[in-house]
Amino acid sequence: MTDIKFQFSELISTQSQNPIKLIVLEGQLDESNIDDFAPKVYQQIEINPEGTNYILDLEKLTYLNSKSIGYISDWYGKISAKKGKLIIAKALTNIKDIFNVVGLDKVIPLTQTLDEAKTLI
Amino acid sequence: MPGNKIEKPIEIKIEIPTNAYFMSGIRDFTLSMIKNMTDFSEQWAYRFQSVVDELCNNAIEHGSNLDDKIYVTFITHPNQDIEIIVEDNGTNPNKKTATQIREIMEVNKNKEIAEIGIRGRGLAFIVEQWTDELKIEDRPNGGVKITVKKSLNDPEFTQKIPDANDPTRIVLA
Numbered sequence: 001m002t003d004i005k006f007q008f009s010e011l012i013s014t015q016s017q018n019p020i021k022l023i024v025l026e027g028q029l030d031e032s033n034i035d036d037f038a039p040k041v042y043q044q045i046e047i048n049p050e051g052t053n054y055i056l057d058l059e060k061l062t063y064l065n066s067k068s069i070g071y072i073s074d075w076y077g078k079i080s081a082k083k084g085k086l087i088i089a090k091a092l093t094n095i096k097d098i099f100n101v102v103g104l105d106k107v108i109p110l111t112q113t114l115d116e117a118k119t120l121i
Numbered sequence: 122m123p124g125n126k127i128e129k130p131i132e133i134k135i136e137i138p139t140n141a142y143f144m145s146g147i148r149d150f151t152l153s154m155i156k157n158m159t160d161f162s163e164q165w166a167y168r169f170q171s172v173v174d175e176l177c178n179n180a181i182e183h184g185s186n187l188d189d190k191i192y193v194t195f196i197t198h199p200n201q202d203i204e205i206i207v208e209d210n211g212t213n214p215n216k217k218t219a220t221q222i223r224e225i226m227e228v229n230k231n232k233e234i235a236e237i238g239i240r241g242r243g244l245a246f247i248v249e250q251w252t253d254e255l256k257i258e259d260r261p262n263g264g265v266k267i268t269v270k271k272s273l274n275d276p277e278f279t280q281k282i283p284d285a286n287d288p289t290r291i292v293l294a
């Protein structure tokens with residue numbers, strides 16, 4: 001299985017009343033690991049209160065496949081349904097290129113920094 | 122290394138067991154091969170990495186059964202193009218014919234991004250948009266053969282250098 005490390009934590013922001021959850025990914029998301037990882041995010045979305053926002057920090061994610069994009073798009077739908085926002089921060093050039101070709105960057109905001117992401121929430 | 126670029130056409134064939142475990146190795150090979158043996162830019166090396174990964178995932182999901190194999194062929198024509206062929210044996214119970222794959226692609230291409238399910242973006246967006254030619258054929262043995270080609274003469278080619286802090290950036294000496 002391809003190596004993927006992840007960390008869920010809470011971000012403190014003076015700009016947002018609602019909680020912000022930070023999801024940091026490191027490694028590669030592909031066919032061998034995405035189906036095991038995705039339920040962990042669904043679980044977070046389910047247990048966190050309505051209005052919870054999420055920032056996906058992809059600074060150390062070096063690859064993701066189309067199925068992973070499918071999951072991110074689905075998480076976005078579920079987060080939006082609970083009145084939260086999802087922002088993708090610090091994605092590498094090749095990852096942004098993949099978001100662009102599938103059109104995900106038209107749906108989910110991409111930022112260069114965590115501070116920028118926080119200002120969008 | 123750029124100095125070692127090969128001037129003659131070269132063909133590399135790889136047999137891969139139908140297990141997603143091996144995909145990271147194929148991606149690494151693709152990235153390295155495109156960077157070191159072709160005139161495509163680094164940006165396109167990453168794009169072909171995705172194209173090959175998506176084609177192989179498709180061949181595993183809809184083509185060859187577990188404990189079977191898929192076949193990946195790279196044909197590079199220096200200063201002209203690269204051709205990538207991915208074939209499966211059609212032994213998977215969920216196998217799709219060439220016509221069915223084309224139909225699924227067409228449906229997904231016409232959907233809004235949020236309407237597409239978890240799957241469906243690989244062939245319809247990544248493979249189709251990052252190649253010049255895409256041919257999907259049934260193989261005589263019941264499997265499917267997908268051939269993609271990208272020309273070096275495409276005017277859209279511009280070398281984009283990734284950020285210096287980008288850990289995926291590789292500087293070739």
